[in-house]
Amino acid sequence: MATLLEFKNVSKIYKRGKTETTALDNLSLTLKDDESTILTVAGESGSGKTTLAMLLLGFIEPTIGQIYYKGKDISLLSGSERMTFRKEVQAVFQDPFAVFNPFYTVEHLLEVPIKRFKLAKSRTEIRDRMAEALTAVGLQPDEIFGRFPHQLSGGQRQRINIARALVLRPKVLVADEPVSMVDASLRANILETLRTLQRNYGVSIVYITHDLTTAFHIANSIMVLYRGSVMEAGGVEQVIKYPQHPYTQLLVDSIPWPDLSRRWGQTDLEPSEDTVIGKGCKFYSRCPKAMEVCKTKPPLYQLEPYQTASCFLFKEKPQLEAESLSKALPV
């Protein structure tokens, strides 16, 4: 089976003065070429989700480890390979207020990538392609084309972002919180569009979100990060319905359900202190079940064929090599 994209023991460490932040800690991951999938990356603010996305896009380089695209280290791609990589790996960024050039109209924003990658032959073809993408994200093309970014609402900008990725029909799409600013019904429509993209066009999607309810519905697998490390990973249904890691349990318990009979958050909230103790489990200072052994680093344990957790509560279970993480992720 050909691998499309591979992270091999990737770490990203930021240094600022004397402080070091390990934004991503020894992650290994593969996306296959012939089996497209939707992988959710979840975790709180600062857990390394955007860092993962930036690495995957080749915008930043790993401090340790390598990232391969179609078998080639992405830091060593030739000119034409780089062009292909740029076209085939696309992103929808998190902050719709930051990414657009304020002097370009929507039409121009969408047109540029089509022209750059020579994806259409004629004016009309360009136009059709843009209109199709805008409609897919619930926007009226003729109304939106001439607008500048500041003339759009938050959710409209976010959707322009998605439309931009759609016109390119990439092989891998990294979507960082793509639908946080649209209502539930539109969210359903857009996620459906993303899923169609995956099923019909074989696009693999890395869906970065804190919204576990949408992740549950759209993704095949999920990876829960905390301070750069994988806490739990596996099939999305398994992990969200039967979370095993205390951190995942806290996350799932904090989902605000649109259901009046279900009270929000039964677990007490511990403040997220920055007291990471040495080399141990990163969740130690907040974990209600912390034990002495947790001051050392927990490996991944295999709980189910499609569920793995990095937590000593499961030390009776067989270990899973960090390099084999993808085996626990169904496609």
Add this chain to the structure above:
Amino acid sequence: MNPVLKVVDLEVSYYTDAGRAKALDQVNLELNAGEKIGLVGESGSGKSTMALAMMRMIKPPGRIENGQVIVDGTNLTSLSEDEMLRARLSKIAYIPQGAMNSLNPVTRIGAQMIDAIKAHEPTMSKADMKARSIKSLESVELKPEVFKMYAHELSGGMKQRVCIAIGILLEPKVIIADEPTSALDVVTQRQVMETINKVQAEMGAAVILIGHDMGLMAQSMDKVAVMYAGRLVEVSTVKEMFTEPKHPYSQALIRSLPKLDVRGVFQGIPGLAPSLLRLPTGCAFHPRCQEIMDKCKTVRPENQMLASGSRVTCHLYGEGA
């Protein structure tokens, strides 16, 4: 009880090259002190516009065409620019969409707070301004040290709390928060909402929370207002909204909420949100409505109060229904 906030027939248009877009159309809303209302609705339906209009912060090509905003007895629409400047923050505060990412990266948080006070209360002493800022930080459960910190030293949740702290510096009667938690993870979301609740209870202020997360609304608001194409189509208590939504758009919205039983089932509303330049005649929702009747295509439904206390803008209800 006298409402602390009264919005009467508020109307806003944006004058674009393609024509006049009616972004807010005859919006009416009343809110009592201590009440919390969630403002939801499709993206582009006019939620931020409503907030900006209430603050009198609509910029050209936008224009407030009509209407009044009365806070605590003061009609904001009749104030001079100077008076309005003072009213912002002391009577009504707005925490904009994406605010946490627009904190100034090179100025300490404290200096930004003092600047905010200065703009509205230029006569206050430096020491008082500082004391107020620290007090405000404490009410959002941030340590006083944050006063001396920079935005990049704070997590997303902390930044959002700083924005709330800035919003409540002058103890406003009405706090409008535009999607304060949509960039935050669920745990932090819960903490920020607890902060908003606490602040609101301490100050007895009314809160308008703009957002898309119906779960958040269900868990922390008293009422929900639903906007569609620039009109408030329903205002109901949380209980009504989640058990018996009245307007067909609210009903569709509630139906489209994800559940944890069957995986992979989505129920969005087919069709596109209407163009504000060419709103459908009659009820703007009629092309997408499952309950459509003949008159919906031609007659504009009026906003009316139902026996249950809900307000709804739809021909299915009231006289002649």
